[in-house]
Amino acid sequence: MNSKSGRQSFQERLDRMVGKLRTDILSGIRQPGTYLPSESALAKQFQLSNKSVRRGLEQLVEEGLIVKIDRVGSMVMETAREKIRINFGCNSSLTSDFMLDELLVEFHRLNPGIHVRPITLNRFDHVQSAGELMDNGLLDVVSFNSLQFQEMVESGFDSLLEPLEKDTSLYPIANEAFIHQDQLLAYPISFSPVVLCYNRAHFREAGLPEPDSYWTWEDLIDAAVKLSERRGRHAIYFVPASENRYSVFLLQSGLDCVEEAEDGGLAAQTANSLRIYSKLVNNHTIFPKYLAGDYEDATIPLFEQEQVSMILTTYFNLNETKHLPLDYDLAPLPTLKHRDPQKTLIITIGAAVAANSREKEAARKLVDFLISPEAQRLIRERTVSIPARKSMAEMNVDNDINRPSRYLMYREMFPTFYYHRELGLPIHALKSFRKSLNAYWSNMIDEEELHRELSKWMRQSKQLI
Known part of the structure; x- marks a missing residue:
């Protein structure tokens, strides 16, 4: 974690230097024809190495803001303000x-x-x-x-x-x-x-077959228990209150969000999907209790450090692992029941x-x-x-980036992709329901109250339509 924080701190310092010089040039603080401070002076000012300063100056050269003159320095271009x-x-x-x-x-x-x-x-x-x-x-x-x-x-x-x-x-x-x-x-x-990403080495060590498209959430929970027993660590993590995570369960319980039961509560399938979701995130043998809140940056670091075996994630998030020697791969998200149609958010x-x-x-x-x-x-x-x-x-790429072997899996998944709008709930309702979920996981409300909250938003949304 510390080395990662160090890399971020270095990048922030470099970005700050480039951004400050760029702003000074474009605003006219540094006039065309004048020279920037020396590389050593910039290195001292922004706490960077001379090599890093040169890297930042090259970016300004690429942008056409400065020109580097050998044995003289970096001059602000005459056309920079034009x-x-x-x-x-x-x-x-x-x-x-x-x-x-x-x-x-x-x-x-x-x-x-x-x-x-x-x-x-x-x-x-x-x-x-x-x-x-x-x-x-x-x-x-x-x-x-x-x-x-x-x-x-x-x-x-x-x-x-x-x-x-x-x-x-x-x-x-x-x-x-x-x-x-x-x-x-x-x-x-x-x-x-949104896909399931998993550490292949952990599955091999636990003697478990890798996830496939037939998995249900119950199958995932069973595998997670065995992974935790084998490794003595948590098996799965994601941000429970993220609209890109809990919405998956609403999606899988039925499109147009969910139907209400005759008594004003939730239909059985929707209630069951939330129950499975709660069963997963509240099992603190397999799911980290101390990270069960809205801690957005925890998922990938935990996976990088092999402290969890599975995460719900996107391809975007996996850019944090692209240069790490992790043996990982992807699978479609599990379903609520065997033979249920695959559904995930895009x-x-x-x-x-x-x-x-x-x-x-x-x-x-x-x-x-x-x-x-x-x-x-x-x-x-x-x-x-x-x-x-x-x-x-879909082009072939051969370089040193650590991509999962199933990178192209998404091509076969297009029929399973749904946007949030297909839930039938407006964004303010999703955000309000997130607060109810946090209250539920904090034992401030019970399952019945959670269901009433979702039912309320469903009714209001239908009235707006």
């Missing part, structure tokens, strides 16, 4: 999700007259902050995932997005994420289903042009670039994420 500048509102996770920083370096190389300024949006209030910034003309391009797009539509912010032409070279189901009233409002860049990340952008042509170039063969190839070659462009996603 660039078209566009603001790109995005989530900080895009750096790992599909290497946004490297994609922007390539975009700047291909479009030297345009400078993209990434603006990190509030993680916990992404939609509201994006909507307000777009409404005031402060964003030119914005990224969001399919769940956030649903929230944007429900909040009325879809009118702030410029309609785009559909691109048939992208996976159709990825395009579907951002279609509203028959208009495509964002291009999908990358997508992922999360798609896209980018849109802000309708109020003053630099709409440049903004469109960035969005077009992110789905171009060049950008999509970089995503395929350098990450574990799935590019939205079909030809790039």
Whole structure:
């Protein structure tokens, strides 16, 4: 854990240096024709090595902001302040999700007259902050995932997005994420289903066969008990209160969310799915009790350190393991009962042009670039994420990235993919139900009260429809 924190701290220092110099140049604090401080001075100021400073300066060279002159220094380019500048509102996770920083370096190389300024949006209030910034003309391009797009539509912010032409070279189901009233409002860049990821070595040591598509959640719990007995460690973990995790159980209990029973409670299948979910996360022999809250960053570190054998995850999250010598693989999520149809959530990340952008042509170039063969190839070659462009996603790649052997499993799973909107619940209802789940796991409410809470939101949602 400490080494990982060290790597993050180094990256933060390097990003801070590059970001500070970039801002100073574009704002005019550092005038064209002047020189940046020496590499040794920058190394001391930002607590970096000289080699790391050179790496950061190369990024500014790629962006066309400076030129390095041998034995003299790094000079601010005369044209630096003449660039078209566009603001790109995005989530900080895009750096790992599909290497946004490297994609922007390539975009700047291909479009030297345009400078993209990434603006990190509030993680916990992404939609509201994006909507307000777009409404005031402060964003030119914005990224969001399919769940956030649903929230944007429900909040009325879809009118702030410029309609785009559909691109048939992208996976159709990825395009579907951002279609509203028959208009495509964002291009999908990358997508992922929620899948089961497991440590193959742990299964071998426990003498267990690896998970397959016939597994039920009861099968998973049985295997988890044996894995915990064998290793003396926890067998499975995921963030219980994540809308991308507990929603899977609602999805598997029936589409259009769930039907109510005649007495106003939950139908038997939905009640059973929540009971199985609770049985899983409340069994603290197999599921870590001290991490049963909303601790988003715990899942991958626990899996990296082999403290858990199985996780529910996405391809995006697996980018944290791409350079580690883990023997792992993927399987479809278990079902509630044998022979039940497979169902899992799909999360798609896209980018849109802000309708109020003053630099709409440049903004469109960035969005077009992110789905171009060049950008999509970089995503395929350098990450574990799935590019939205079909030809790039399915190309053969041979490099040192540790991808699961079943990476292409998703191609056979398309009929099992569903977006959150197909639950039939608005986002505010899902978030409110998450609070009820936390209360239930904290023994503040019982199972009956939990079911009443979900039933209440179901009734309100149907009235809105």
